[in-house]
Amino acid sequence: MAAKNSDINIPIFDGSDYSNWKIRILKFLQFKKCKDVIMRAKTRADDATWDDRDIQATNYIYSAITNRQLEYISELETAYEIIQKFDEMYLKKSTALQIVCRHNLENVKLKNYAEVSLFFDDFEKCVNELKQAGAVITEQEKLNYMLKSLPQNYSHIGDLIDVLPEKDRTVDYLKSKIKLKKAEEESNETSHDSSNAFRAETKTASHTKCYNCGKPGHFQKTVVPVLYIHKRSRSRIFWK
Known part of the structure; x- marks a missing residue:
């Protein structure tokens, strides 16, 4: 997404990351009390204010997209038609894209990251990209992907999860155990470095x-x- 529009305070949609942009625009239109006009087409039962709210929602959408995106929907009359067009363009399921996204997710490995927070960020990013490609990811599948991303010396964490009740087997629980294990490793490395420094100092003194x-x-x-x-x-x- 491009820079934000200061008037509506959401990122300008430029053709990328449509799912997140749609979440933001829906919330904004809800705040402006005109969300209903993009959720369905107008019916005979709708009152006279429908058209006013539709124009309002359309203008907000125009203000939150680039000129390139405007070209795709400029001939459409209603906010509902605009969102339907974007959904068709950017939310369509793609088997080929899902394969690429799954491959990217499988390549996210904890051992390649110096900081565990960066690992979590990239993992979640790949999961979201897979969802945007049309895949349905359950909590259990997401958990399995993260377990596969761990090095061999973290295998005991998988054993801990296996004995938990199914409702407690969550990605958040796994993340907490990974953080704890990582903190223990860093603490041990610090102690080891201090011990080596002490031995080096003692050795130097003994040869002086x-x-x-x-x-x-x-x-x-x-x-x-x-x-x-x-x-x-x-x-x-x-x-x-």
Whole structure:
């Protein structure tokens, strides 16, 4: 979708992401109390205000589409006909497109993402694209796709889901377990890095020799001074 129209505050429809645009325009027309005119054709039972509301809805739609889209529907008379035309153009089921979308969804793998939130965003985006292509995705099917996207060391999460009641086997539950597992991995990596840094520091210290006494593992300032008596004269005392 293109930029927003400041008057109606929804994105301008340019031929892409029609399903989301339609949701927005329907809500807006509902707010303006003229949604009914795009849901069905006019009947004899409708009152005299129908035509006024139809013109109002048509103008709102015109204001929310690009000139290219306007060319497709400019000869249509009613808001209902306009929406029907867009539905025919952009909501038609396409088997070929569904195959492509399913392939894209199957290629979304958690291991390819540094942040789990980005993984969730791309996964949901691919699911929505599949729906827009005309596919019907159940919660169980969506859950299975996400389980397949996980690496082998996450397999225990699938076992946890198998023992849950069917009503609790949701994508949201799976997401919560993935977040928890990811947080544990990041915590372990931090601890491992800290441990390696400590060992490296200890190793460096053990190979360092004091330039005063020549012994490894400390510096001059840590050497305890010892009393030294000159062999030739016991009266001359030095600190070493």
